[in-house]
Amino acid sequence: DAISIKGSGTANIIGGGAYKAADKVIQHNGCGHVNIINFYANDYGKVYRSCGNCKGNSKCKRSVHMEGVTAVNGGELIGINTNLGDK
Template sequence: MQFPSAIALLTVLPSALACEKGTVFVLEDGAKLRNVIIGANQREGVYCLGSCTLEFVWFEDVCEDAISIKGGGTADIIGGGAYKAADKLIQHNGCGHVNIINFYANDYGKVYRSCGNCKGNCRRSVHMEGTTAVNGGELMGINTNLGDKATYSNNCYPKVQCQGYNGCDKGNGACEPTKAGLC
């Protein structure tokens, strides 16, 4: 879906729906979403099921995750930003690469997190540049023991730029990732 010349504000009714049924946008492989403001009360903001591009997509009040990268390929997040997330803004569950360029985050736990305990966990990579983050925690969290890679430049952040974790595979039983130093 594209809104090439205007900004659209989208809101949804409060919902207890989980997974894709509570998601405002589900983007198929190759999709582009731009110039959208996703209002409060969404369960999940955007799912990318493959390679996707988000340009100038804003989230007023994040419930679960603003953006969930579910598939492989490359996800480009250019401009835009998010407010009020108790935990992650961008959750990377699929294998592949994420570029985060000129993003803004305010009041968050982590801007980007590679899934720490996904079933069939895999190697992922992320590049972040020109991101401004205030009133929050980690800019990026990656699973160094699984071979995740992070590159970054010209970011402004209050605490940790890149936190390493020991990720695990819940397909092998219940598990939680542990911190493993800076990356």
């Protein structure tokens, strides 16, 4: 993972990019919200993934907002766990 978010609250990723990320670019392990704005990803597995097996998942809500994201030659943009209340 190029970026791992472990804290709670709101995390803002503004600008930047990642290349050749075989798996996830952004892994969200903490609770709260992530804004991904004006980000570039090329040759990736997933741009964003919320944690599926983190301790305390049943009490932890996660959400993500993407805006102005350019994604080329990759897999999924967002992977969330709707069964855990992720949005």
